[in-house]
Amino acid sequence: MSELQSALLLRKQLAELNKNPVEGFSAGLIDDSDIYRWEVLLIGPPDTLYEGGFFKAHIYFPKEYPLRPPKMKFITEIWHPNIEKNGDVCISILHEPGDDKWGYEKACERWLPIHTVETIMISVISMLADPNDQSPANVDAAKEWRENFPEFKRKVARCVRRSQEEML
Amino acid sequence: MGNCLQGLTSSNDGVSLLRGSETPPPLLESQSSSDLQLHASSSSGMAFGPPPPYEESMPMYHPTPNVSRPASQLTEEEQVKIAKRIGLIQHLPTGTYDGCKKNRECVICMVEFMVGDAVRYLPCMHTYHVECIDDWLMRSFTCPSCMEPVESALLSTYEAN
Incomplete structure (x- = not known):
C-alpha cells in the first residue's frame, strides 16, 4: 500500500468519524498536517471502574497501514493490566500476525488490514471493561487486579479523578 | 506502489x-x-x-x-x-469486477469497486482488489475478513479435484 493510499484511507476514516461520531470516543489529529498521528479521547466505559474518566491517547500509524498495525499510547495516566506504565497499549489486535513472541495469540486475534480506528477503539473499550491478565503489560497492575482488588480500584479511581481535573 | x-x-x-x-x-x-x-x-x-x-x-x-x-x-x-x-x-483466481451487488467495496482500502477493477477471489469467496490483497497475502496468508488460512483452503480444493 503506497503512502498516498494509506493517507487516503486515514483521511476517509477521519471524515467518516467526524460526520458520524461513534459512542465512547472522539478522534482527531495531533497536528492537522499529519494524517498518520491521531489523538483520541476515550470516555471511560459505563459500568466499569473507568466510568466518568476522560482518557487522552495517541495513535501512530505506519506508512504501510493497513498492512501493518498502528501503535497506541495513553497520554493520560491510566492503571490497567494491559497498558504499560508509560501508556503503551498492549492488545493482540495491534500485534502483527507473525509477531507472536509468546506463542499464545491465535492468528485471528492479531492485526488484520480491515481494522480501522473505530474497531481498534472498540477493542480498547472492551479491554478496559475486561482486562486480560494472561498477558499483562503492567505486571503490578495485573497482580493487584488479581490479589488486591480494593487497592486496584483505588488506583483506577485516582486516575479517573485526575483525568477529570485535566479536562477542566 | x-x-x-x-x-x-x-x-x-x-x-x-x-x-x-x-x-x-x-x-x-x-x-x-x-x-x-x-x-x-x-x-x-x-x-x-x-x-x-x-x-x-x-x-x-x-x-x-x-x-x-x-x-x-x-x-x-x-x-x-x-x-x-x-x-x-x-x-488464486482473479477477475474483473462486474458490478456484482454482493461485493461493493474492497474492505482493505475501503474504496468501492468500479466495474473493470482487477479483483482476486479467495477460496472463502471474499473478494478484494488484486493490489490490496496480494500485498497482505505476502505478509500473512489469511483472509482478512474471515481469517481463514488461505493455504489449507487452497490445498484442500486441489486435493478434492
Missing part, C-alpha cells in the same frame, strides 16, 4: 509449485524492481546475477510480517518460502 507481484501475474512462469515436490525449489533473483522473475533453478547454490543497478525502490519482501528486506538479503529458506507463497497467490 512497489508491488512486486505485478510482473508475475502478467507473465506466468509456468512453474506450478503445487504439483509435486520433485521440482527443485525456485530461487528469487532480483534483476530490477519492475522485472522480478521466478526461476526454477536447475543448478544448486545461489544463482544471483550481478547486483541490480541502483534504484530507489527495491522490491521488498516480508519473511515475517514486520520485516522488510530486498531479495538479495533473504536467506535461502526465506526465498523458498516467499517463492512458494508467490506461486500459491498466483493460483
Whole structure:
C-alpha cells in the first residue's frame, strides 16, 4: 500500500468519524498536517471502574497501514493490566500476525488490514471493561487486579479523578 | 506502489509449485524492481546475477510480517518460502469486477469497486482488489475478513479435484 493510499484511507476514516461520531470516543489529529498521528479521547466505559474518566491517547500509524498495525499510547495516566506504565497499549489486535513472541495469540486475534480506528477503539473499550491478565503489560497492575482488588480500584479511581481535573 | 507481484501475474512462469515436490525449489533473483522473475533453478547454490543497478525502490519482501528486506538479503529458506507463497497467490483466481451487488467495496482500502477493477477471489469467496490483497497475502496468508488460512483452503480444493 503506497503512502498516498494509506493517507487516503486515514483521511476517509477521519471524515467518516467526524460526520458520524461513534459512542465512547472522539478522534482527531495531533497536528492537522499529519494524517498518520491521531489523538483520541476515550470516555471511560459505563459500568466499569473507568466510568466518568476522560482518557487522552495517541495513535501512530505506519506508512504501510493497513498492512501493518498502528501503535497506541495513553497520554493520560491510566492503571490497567494491559497498558504499560508509560501508556503503551498492549492488545493482540495491534500485534502483527507473525509477531507472536509468546506463542499464545491465535492468528485471528492479531492485526488484520480491515481494522480501522473505530474497531481498534472498540477493542480498547472492551479491554478496559475486561482486562486480560494472561498477558499483562503492567505486571503490578495485573497482580493487584488479581490479589488486591480494593487497592486496584483505588488506583483506577485516582486516575479517573485526575483525568477529570485535566479536562477542566 | 512497489508491488512486486505485478510482473508475475502478467507473465506466468509456468512453474506450478503445487504439483509435486520433485521440482527443485525456485530461487528469487532480483534483476530490477519492475522485472522480478521466478526461476526454477536447475543448478544448486545461489544463482544471483550481478547486483541490480541502483534504484530507489527495491522490491521488498516480508519473511515475517514486520520485516522488510530486498531479495538479495533473504536467506535461502526465506526465498523458498516467499517463492512458494508467490506461486500459491498466483493460483488464486482473479477477475474483473462486474458490478456484482454482493461485493461493493474492497474492505482493505475501503474504496468501492468500479466495474473493470482487477479483483482476486479467495477460496472463502471474499473478494478484494488484486493490489490490496496480494500485498497482505505476502505478509500473512489469511483472509482478512474471515481469517481463514488461505493455504489449507487452497490445498484442500486441489486435493478434492
